[in-house]
Amino acid sequence: MNITRRNILKLIGGSAVGFFLTPLPYKVLDDSSIWTQNWSLTPPLPQGPVSIKYSNCTLCAAGCGVKAKCVNGIPCQLIGIPRHPIDNGALCARGLAGHHLVNHPLRVALPQKFLHKSPDSAMEPISFQTAVNEIASQIQKSNGAIAVFDQQPGRITSEIYFEFLNQLSNGIYATHPSREDATLSTLHEMIDKNNAKLGYDFENTQLIVSFGAPLLDDWGIPGRMRKIFGKRKESGLKLIQIESCQSRTALQSDVWLPIKPDTEYFAALAIANVLIKENLVLLAALRQITDFEKLKHAALQFTPAQYSEITGIDFSIIRQTANKLAQSKSAIVLSGPNPGAGPFNNETEKAIASLNILIGSIGTDGGIVIRDLQKENKNHIARNWNAIQDHSIEVLFIDSVDSGYALPWNLIERKLQPQHTIISLSPYLNEIAAHADYILPSPAPYESLVEVPAHVTSNVNSFSVAVPLFAKPETVIEPENLFKLITQSVGMQLEIPTTEEAVKQKAEKIFSTKRGSVFSYSDGTTKPVSEFLSADDLCKKLFEGAAWSDKPNNSHHPFRFTLNIAAPKNVPKTTNSLVLIPQGWKVAVSSSSISPILSKLFQESELRENAGTISINPETATRYRLRSNDTALLETEEGKMNVRVKLNTSIQPGVILASVGPALNETNFSDATYNDVLSLCTISDHGTWRITQAKVSKI
Amino acid sequence: MHNLRSWNVENNTSKGLENLIMETISEKKSQYGMMIDLDRCNGCGACAVACAVENNVPPAYQQTNTRTGITWMRVFEIPNDEQFPQSDSVFVPMFCQQCENETPCVTVCPQNAVEIDPLTGIVGQIPQRCLGCRYCMAACPYHARYFNWRDPKWTDGMKLQLNPDVAPRMRGVVEKCNFCHGRLHTARQKAAANGSEKIDPNDYVPACVESCPNKAIIFGDLEDGSSEISQAIKSKNTFRFLSRLGTEPKVYFNSGRAWVREMAEQALTRTKKEEIYG
Incomplete structure (x- = not known):
């Protein structure tokens, strides 16, 4: 048989057509999904006994009850307590992922000292004792005021701050003006x-x-x-x-x-x-x-x-x-x-x-x-931060508890002397801690025992305890222990109770009044305080997971009011310039205060806006030749920054709503993508920054 | 589904094996569905976060955006197109609508990686079979499927906090809502341990339903006439998104606002004009 060129071409063509009639290409397609698998790069799942623990959320002052599903004793899921008498069994989006905060990427693992005063300056680890000695030395030689800035007064820790400062001639216990109350x-x-x-x-x-x-x-x-x-x-x-x-x-x-x-x-x-x-x-x-x-x-x-x-x-x-x-x-x-x-x-x-x-x-x-x-509470003596004289504070301690509301650095800075020392007790490198000289990290949420008093807006008294769900790392220090070390180093005498002792005292007080009832988290039952056998019995129940709530007071106290309202001096002038209004979501005003999984609401969807985004009315956008997703330059008297533009018909023309929210995941303070719109806001003498005249232009 | 239950051998001795009758019974079929009251939803996002925690959906990378993010449950804010101050908007939680008829993702998948469970009506995704071709994403009219563009990444500590009942997915596969299938398995095991074939409705509640602080989401068996959801979907204000496509989704919505109900027949994607001018 004579093999011709045509025969070879026919064979090749026939083979090519026949190949697709065989199962082979389909098998190749099928198997490629197996060959390309990279399951080894997915993390192994935790294995071990599953248990349930109860505690309270401490991300904000609401202190909602929490049921934690744990594997090997480590919480992997949080949910509210059904029929909870105070919070109705609801947890907010941030609370549902609150257990991630112990492993937050911005967590400060060790005590740190900043090498020079700048938010992006380098830090070096320092031992607690060395830091305490240096801080004590600063306190002893200080001519200016020594202050503690506590955003959530009324706690046991707040009492410690107050007692400490009370012993100093130049101590100021300061708090921020109330927001929700x-x-x-x-x-x-x-x-x-x-x-x-x-x-x-x-x-x-x-x-x-x-x-x-x-x-x-x-x-x-x-x-x-x-x-x-x-x-x-x-x-x-x-x-x-x-x-x-x-x-x-x-x-x-x-x-x-x-x-x-x-x-x-x-x-x-x-x-x-x-x-x-x-x-x-x-x-x-x-x-x-x-x-x-x-x-x-x-x-x-x-x-x-x-x-x-x-x-x-x-x-x-x-x-x-x-x-x-x-x-x-x-x-x-x-x-x-x-x-x-x-x-x-x-x-x-x-x-x-x-x-x-x-x-x-x-x-x-x-x-x-x-x-x-009740009798006059010592914490009522806490001074309003805005009432403190400008440039008067030389040593400032900033408490770790966050109010959940935005706090511009400029507001803190204006009260500081040119030569000052700031000690942040935050467990995270956040916007304020980044300006500190020392970060002495406190335990993260769910790492220490925290008392949960009634919320400031509540109409009844209540009390519960946030018991730790995680073991506390050795590299963090509770504020009471830190102040114990500082008082020793300064040579002061101060009796500092532990939180556990303070909770026991509170339980004894509740037991003695026989008022109210205790709601048990584990079985959802309610038991009157009068049916508890002892204060220890009540205290034990609180530690196991329970909330005490009082009856409504119902007392009608005759008051007299002095309103002291001044007549308005000026009518606000109408201007053609744009008005910048910062907008945020409680607790989620910083990257460090929420779990990275909250990117589902910010970065991965358009439900909430990350930092560095402004929303304006399409009419305003047309006036300034801006379109959706444009990068624009936002300018105020305080400075300028690049922002991403989003259009929204529900915003008043002439208004710029600037998001005060978390940065994109994995963003550091030194990254160029990090923008803090609060630094552009004009802070008034009242300590408010609600509106600022602004300009916006297309880049 | 017909299951072999027992051999009926009554009278077979006299008539021989030819009269052996195989008796089968029909196992009760469920059709799990959801209804979301859009007038109660205020876009708090608790459902989206609870879903991500339950199903081990990883947090975003720095480069991740709204197009490349993975949000099995994504809440959209839809405006009514009126200008300030007549503007109004509604928050719409959008996720796999569990289409019953001609399920688009099932029909296009070359790998049989999408299957409908005949016992529950749940459209399931099998990542081990997925090739990553993303035909299903193109076919899904609700944009409720998400592709793993990167390997999932958690901090070392967060890896110890993953839900042990749900396997994380690898890079290169598609994933989506499956009505918290892990919880269904747990409920089935509990029912079996109690000697029952039927699961207790209280034992099978998806994470989004459990976490919704506004109680805006109802979940249950649509086949069970006495269930809360069966009653709820009878309301005149109940509707389904893109129902004109005829895919018979098992997720219902409810709103007293006419413009919201009318909006349900529009595509959720933005037009080019909307992208530019809002």
């Missing part, structure tokens, strides 16, 4: 006898008028708020949200009043104007106010037309709001800033708080009730 603490200052702890009786109220408080975005005790609003169809509760942005709370409110930015003071005065002019103020309330004429003068200073122009709200709507407040069976007026935007100034807070007095909601069911009447 801003209205309550303002009322507290207005009351003649300030021994009453106030709380909101949301459960029985019919109307809430909120000046920007993110009530439905994890404000206060998130589970409590969600339960109350979840039942509003049945209870008839109405919410009027007065806010310049269409926040999550504004979206779910019954009425949203979109006021112009930073005109809340005038909106509150406008409501007071209607209440006074139309004789809607309760006579009993009038008798309680010592300086009603001052309020009247302030409220009547402007005409309805002027109020409408200033606030951007038609006066008829303000009038309706005031009438609803006066006619409602029970009502609460409260303020609360967005967690990124800082507090209102004092005058605004007073104007908002005084509305509660005018409608007679203090001490009434469904209003602002007395949670507790």
Whole structure:
């Protein structure tokens, strides 16, 4: 047989066609999924006995109950406690991943000393004893003030700080102005006898008028708020949200009043104007106010037309709001800033708080009730950070507990002497700790015993204990032990109780009153305190996982109020420039305070915005020739930075909402991608940074 | 599904083996489904975080973005296209809609890596079979499938905190919501240990349902007429996304707002114009 070139070509062609009729290519395709497998690069799963532990979340002051599923004793999943009497069994998104914080990439494993003063300067490890000796030496030779900045006063650790500073001639125990309890603490200052702890009786109220408080975005005790609003169809509760942005709370409110930015003071005065002019103020309330004429003068200073122009709200709507407040069976007026935007100034807070007095909601069911009447607490002596003289602090300790609200470094810096020493007790290298001279890491959440007192907004007293779920590393130190070492080194005498002792004392106190009941986390049962055999029995139950809650106080204490409201001096000028408003989400205002898994909400979806993002109205964007996802230059008097632009029709034209949130995962402070919008904000004399004039341009 | 239960040998002695009757019984079929009340959802993201923790979905790399991220449960904020202050928006948790009919991802998969469990109606993904061709991602009308562009990465400590019931997936495979299949297995084992074939509904609750602080998600057996979800989906405000495609998804939504219900028939992807102008 003669083999021709044609035969060879036919063979090749036939083989090629036939190859695809055999199973071989399909098998190759099939097997390639096996050959390319790289399962060895996926981590092995933990193996071991599965157990359940109970504790309380300490990421914010709400202190929600937690059930932890553990493998080999290490928590791998957290969930709320069903039917919990205080938090209703709900955990927020950050709390659900709170167990990751012990292994956070920004965790500081060892005590560190910064080599020079700069957030991106190098650090070197230092022993606790060396650091304590150096700090003690600074304290002894200090001419300026020695301060502790505690963002969550009222704890056992806070008492230790106070006692320590009390022994120094130049000690200042400072705290930041309240945020979630801003209205309550303002009322507290207005009351003649300030021994009453106030709380909101949301459960029985019919109307809430909120000046920007993110009530439905994890404000206060998130589970409590969600339960109350979840039942509003049945209870008839109405919410009027007065806010310049269409926040999550504004979206779910019954009425949203979109006021112009930073005109809340005038909106509150406008409501007071209607209440006074139309004789809607309760006579009993009038008798309680010592300086009603001052309020009247302030409220009547402007005409309805002027109020409408200033606030951007038609006066008829303000009038309706005031009438609803006066006619409602029970009502609460409260303020609360967005967690990124800082507090209102004092005058605004007073104007908002005084509305509660005018409608007679203090001490009434469904209003602002007395949670507790007690003796003067030493922690009330804590000084407002803003009231401290500028450039007066030489040695500053910054407590590890985060309030969950943004804190610009500029606010801290302005109180420091040029030559200062900062000691951060944070377990993480966060925005504030990065400016410290020493980081002496405290235990991370769930690594130490922490007491959980009642939340500042709560209407009943409660107490529970966050027992540790992890073993504490040897390289961290509890603040009480650190201060024990410092007092020894300075040569002071100070009796410092352990948290365990303090919890036992608290349990004894609860047992002696026989008030309230204890909810057990493990079986969901409730037992009256009177049925416990001893204080030890009660204490044991608290350590096993339980929450004590008191009965409502129900006492009607006669108060007198001095409002001390000043009449507005100037009407805010309308400008054509853009207004920068920082916006954040409670606790998630920094990369270090949330689990990296929260990238599911920030980086991997558009639910929340990472740091370095601004949102503007498309109309504003057109004016400045910006488009979605453009990189723009954001400029203020304080500085400038590059930002990513996002368009949102729900934002007021002329407003820039700048995200105060975590940076992208794996971003370090020294990375160019890290941007801190708070450094661009103008901080007023009141210590507020709510609005800043800004410019934006396309790069 | 028909299972061999027993051999009926009644009267077979006289008539021989030809009369041997094989009796089969029909095992009760479930159709697990969900309903989300969009008027209760405030976009807190607890469901997305609980889902990631339960199913060992890794955190993002620095380079990860909204297109390359893995979010079995992703919450979208959808505006009503009105201008401020008439604007309104709704938060829509979007995940595998568990299509019952002509399930697109099943039909396109060349590897049989996607299967529907006939006993539960759950569309399952088998990563060991997945080739990584991503046809299923292209076919899914809900964009509810995610590709592992990188090896999963946790810090050393976080590796010890993984859920022991769910295997992490490798680079190069697709993954998606499976109604927390690990929890279904656990519930089945518990039922079996108690001598029951039927699982207790309280034992099988997906992580997103368990964690939702607003109680906006209802989960249960659609075949069980007495279940809460069966009753809930009868509401006139109940709808399904892209129902016009006829894939019969088993995830329902509810909203009293007409514009939200109308929006459900629009594609969730943004148009080019929307990308640019918002």
